[in-house]
Amino acid sequence: MNQTSSKRRATVHDVARTAGVSLATVDRVLNSRAGVRAATAEKVEAAIALIGFQRDLSASLLARARDLRLTFIIPDGTNEFMTSLAEAVARRAEQALTDRMHIQTLRIAALNPDALAQGLDRLDAQSCDCAIIVAGEEPSVLAAVDSATRRGVAVMTLVSDLPGSLRRCFIGIDNVAAGRTAASLLGRFLPMGGKIAIVAGSLHLRDHSDRLEGFRACLGAEFAGLELIGPVEGHDERPQTERIVAELLGEHPDLAGLYNLGAGNAGLVGALESSGRAGNIRVIAHELTGPTRRGLQSGAIDVVLDQNPDGEIREAIAAARNLAINANAHVVTSPSEIGIFLRDNLR
Amino acid sequence: MNQTSSKRRATVHDVARTAGVSLATVDRVLNSRAGVRAATAEKVEAAIALIGFQRDLSASLLARARDLRLTFIIPDGTNEFMTSLAEAVARRAEQALTDRMHIQTLRIAALNPDALAQGLDRLDAQSCDCAIIVAGEEPSVLAAVDSATRRGVAVMTLVSDLPGSLRRCFIGIDNVAAGRTAASLLGRFLPMGGKIAIVAGSLHLRDHSDRLEGFRACLGAEFAGLELIGPVEGHDERPQTERIVAELLGEHPDLAGLYNLGAGNAGLVGALESSGRAGNIRVIAHELTGPTRRGLQSGAIDVVLDQNPDGEIREAIAAARNLAINANAHVVTSPSEIGIFLRDNLR
DNA sequence: TTTATCATGAGGTACGTGCCTCATGACCTT
DNA sequence: AAGGTCATGAGGCACGTACCTCATGATAAA
Numbered sequence: 001m002n003q004t005s006s007k008r009r010a011t012v013h014d015v016a017r018t019a020g021v022s023l024a025t026v027d028r029v030l031n032s033r034a035g036v037r038a039a040t041a042e043k044v045e046a047a048i049a050l051i052g053f054q055r056d057l058s059a060s061l062l063a064r065a066r067d068l069r070l071t072f073i074i075p076d077g078t079n080e081f082m083t084s085l086a087e088a089v090a091r092r093a094e095q096a097l098t099d100r101m102h103i104q105t106l107r108i109a110a111l112n113p114d115a116l117a118q119g120l121d122r123l124d125a126q127s128c129d130c131a132i133i134v135a136g137e138e139p140s141v142l143a144a145v146d147s148a149t150r151r152g153v154a155v156m157t158l159v160s161d162l163p164g165s166l167r168r169c170f171i172g173i174d175n176v177a178a179g180r181t182a183a184s185l186l187g188r189f190l191p192m193g194g195k196i197a198i199v200a201g202s203l204h205l206r207d208h209s210d211r212l213e214g215f216r217a218c219l220g221a222e223f224a225g226l227e228l229i230g231p232v233e234g235h236d237e238r239p240q241t242e243r244i245v246a247e248l249l250g251e252h253p254d255l256a257g258l259y260n261l262g263a264g265n266a267g268l269v270g271a272l273e274s275s276g277r278a279g280n281i282r283v284i285a286h287e288l289t290g291p292t293r294r295g296l297q298s299g300a301i302d303v304v305l306d307q308n309p310d311g312e313i314r315e316a317i318a319a320a321r322n323l324a325i326n327a328n329a330h331v332v333t334s335p336s337e338i339g340i341f342l343r344d345n346l347r
Numbered sequence: 348m349n350q351t352s353s354k355r356r357a358t359v360h361d362v363a364r365t366a367g368v369s370l371a372t373v374d375r376v377l378n379s380r381a382g383v384r385a386a387t388a389e390k391v392e393a394a395i396a397l398i399g400f401q402r403d404l405s406a407s408l409l410a411r412a413r414d415l416r417l418t419f420i421i422p423d424g425t426n427e428f429m430t431s432l433a434e435a436v437a438r439r440a441e442q443a444l445t446d447r448m449h450i451q452t453l454r455i456a457a458l459n460p461d462a463l464a465q466g467l468d469r470l471d472a473q474s475c476d477c478a479i480i481v482a483g484e485e486p487s488v489l490a491a492v493d494s495a496t497r498r499g500v501a502v503m504t505l506v507s508d509l510p511g512s513l514r515r516c517f518i519g520i521d522n523v524a525a526g527r528t529a530a531s532l533l534g535r536f537l538p539m540g541g542k543i544a545i546v547a548g549s550l551h552l553r554d555h556s557d558r559l560e561g562f563r564a565c566l567g568a569e570f571a572g573l574e575l576i577g578p579v580e581g582h583d584e585r586p587q588t589e590r591i592v593a594e595l596l597g598e599h600p601d602l603a604g605l606y607n608l609g610a611g612n613a614g615l616v617g618a619l620e621s622s623g624r625a626g627n628i629r630v631i632a633h634e635l636t637g638p639t640r641r642g643l644q645s646g647a648i649d650v651v652l653d654q655n656p657d658g659e660i661r662e663a664i665a666a667a668r669n670l671a672i673n674a675n676a677h678v679v680t681s682p683s684e685i686g687i688f689l690r691d692n693l694r
Numbered sequence: 695t696t697t698a699t700c701a702t703g704a705g706g707t708a709c710g711t712g713c714c715t716c717a718t719g720a721c722c723t724t
Numbered sequence: 725a726a727g728g729t730c731a732t733g734a735g736g737c738a739c740g741t742a743c744c745t746c747a748t749g750a751t752a753a754a
Contacts, residue, residue, distance in 0.1 A: 009740095012741065022703045023704085023705090024702070024743095033743090037700090037701065054445055056409075056740055057445060058446070058447065062405065062406055062709045063709055063741040063742040098672060184689045189538075218691055302535060311658065321445075325445060337658075337694060339684060342531045342532065345525065345528040370734085370735090371733060372731085374711080375732090377711090378712070382730075383732085405710090406710040406739090407710080407711050408711090409712095410739055411713085411739080412738075
């Protein structure tokens with residue numbers, strides 16, 4: 001049974017006493033100011049490690065009379081998932097004020113790596129402690145991430161990762177697992193076999209290709225009785241997706257299942273409903289947004305795999321606070337949970 | 348586009364100036380100390396509302412040189428879900444120290460309302476700001492919750508709610524929705540119909556009866572081709588559950604699906620595996636624990652519906668902080684997300 | 695040796711809030 | 725009118741950290 005331990009939390013005073021130096025020196029080390037010999041700095045570091053000192057972030061922010069400043073950079077445009085991400089940020093921003101955090105959102109033209117890079121370039125350590133970005137893997141973006149990191153602006157990736165960069169951590173789901181999950185559900189939904197079509201946004205997007213990989217692997221290994229059609233690309237846009245889904249439906253009157261691993265779900269639902277076959281085909285899509293929600297309600301979509309924007313934003317904010325406490329800590333973030341929604345557990 | 352607003356956050360000084368009173372008076376109102384006329388207090392309240400003052404929790408805790416103290420009361424025993432809840436609390440407790448929160452866990456004999464009530468009775472406002480409890484609906488518990496609330500210890504319910512009490516909020520999933528979700532999945536898994544058995548822990552537990560209600564409603568409305576057997580009760584214990592599942596399997600050689608809405612999943616998996624029919628029956632269970640995880644891996648269980656202990660604990664802590672900022676605020680908490688796990692998206 | 699440079703210590707103020715003491719003046723009671 | 729009660733104001737100290745100035749002593753450069 002955990003009893004209330006009355007052990008006092010270690011403070012800078014304790015560090016000073018343990019290291020045998022003055023408060024001023026501890027302060028210089030903690031805030032990496034000049035004027036400390038390497039040997040002295042090491043004594044201080046050792047004392048910190050010994051007594052397990054952890055900077056009190058709140059007191060620190062209070063003393064500086066400033067907030068922790070986070071900047072979210074989220075693609076602008078018609079993608080409903082990005083909109084809901086931005087909304088989740090906004091919701092969280094209010095409460096965060098209470099914890100001395102100032103959260104700013106930048107919407108930047110989707111699929112425009114240079115615009116994103118410029119946005120990152122404009123951030124400086126004086127006005128932003130941490131940037132959280134949703135970005136594709138492009139050279140100019142990678143360069144901007146590394147440059148921002150070196151300027152003292154920590155960068156975290158959201159939804160889609162940038163493994164080769166200096167980003168401090170990634171917040172998002174395991175998209176390979178998401179693809180496997182879709183396959184595993186569809187496989188169970190169709191115990192007698194049949195044709196399954198795959199629709200993607202663009203296979204140049206890492207999350208999309210990861211989902212495809214997982215989907216194929218699981219289907220091949222566990223549900224050999226299913227025949228795969230596609231993938232065909234709808235570029236995450238409503239009209240294109242509607243057109244290609246309509247074509248698929250026309251070409252395959254016996255289509256049994258459909259997996260849309262990208263966006264453009266308004267088009268997907270539109271095509272299904274005007275074909276008159278909504279409800280007769282098992283359909284799995286991604287991201288709980290207006291169109292997918294309506295699809296679930298009407299029965300056109302069976303299952304939606306989701307990223308839970310609110311959870312990811314919370315996670316991102318928590319990670320940013322940890323970074324602020326210990327700038328060179330290795331931040332560990334486990335992939336967030338994949339949300340699975342049916343009509344019956346809509347939130 | 349949100350630009351960085353340089354508006355300063357309102358402080359007690361601003362409240363004093365706006366209300367035309369002194370700092371001391373504002374302080375007396377804020378901390379409900381005596382010696383303020385009703386009319387004056389109202390002026391202060393009005394000023395607070397006008398300028399949107401929010402107490403800075405961190406500074407407040409700092410000034411009092413103390414932590415926010417939370418006590419989790421979680422049933423002790425063999426129930427693996429409760430263990431994982433307690434583990435989630437422990438994980439969170441470390442990080443919480445950074446935010447000046449001290450988290451204590453009390454494990455109390457499961458299904459023992461009087462022990463729980465005594466535990467609550469022992470908490471006083473001097474040593475505990477908020478209690479978060481997992482409790483069944485019993486008169487002695489309800490009384491203890493109300494008494495604790497009146498003593499100044501806020502109480503929140505976790506997993507299972509106590510609607511009639513003075514508890515400040517409930518953190519948990521919508522169990523009726525969980526039941527509906529199970530039915531909806533099983534229905535899609537068995538498009539050709541068949542027999543489905545229901546196993547419960549005890550229908551006197553509110554969460555169990557809620558799940559049953561949702562399951563039946565959805566099945567009746569959408570999947571009329573399925574025949575329902577049970578519910579039979581296994582009292583959340585391994586041996587009893589194993590026995591009754593073995594009996595069910597024996598009596599129904601054509602069983603197509605099984606829904607265990609309670610615990611005791613080690614017994615469920617054991618019975619399925621020793622019958623040799625694991626994998627041939629679609630099985631849905633609750634709570635991602637050791638046994639259900641193994642069941643998913645081996646294929647004995649198809650889907651696990653989960654409460655996500657970590658998420659619920661985080662939610663509870665956030666709600667407790669809000670309560671601390673504004674003791675008489677109406678805390679709104681939406682039901683947490685129902686986690687749905689297959690072998691393919693295990694975390 | 696003298697001077698410059700540097701590492702370090704001592705101590706102050708500030709941040710927003712809680713909590714304390716003491717003084718002042720208004721009102722009520724008799 | 726004298727004494728009492730009560731609401732309120734003024735101000736200080738504390739919490740843990742940041743950041744500043746100034747003094748002191750050590751070491752290196754001239």
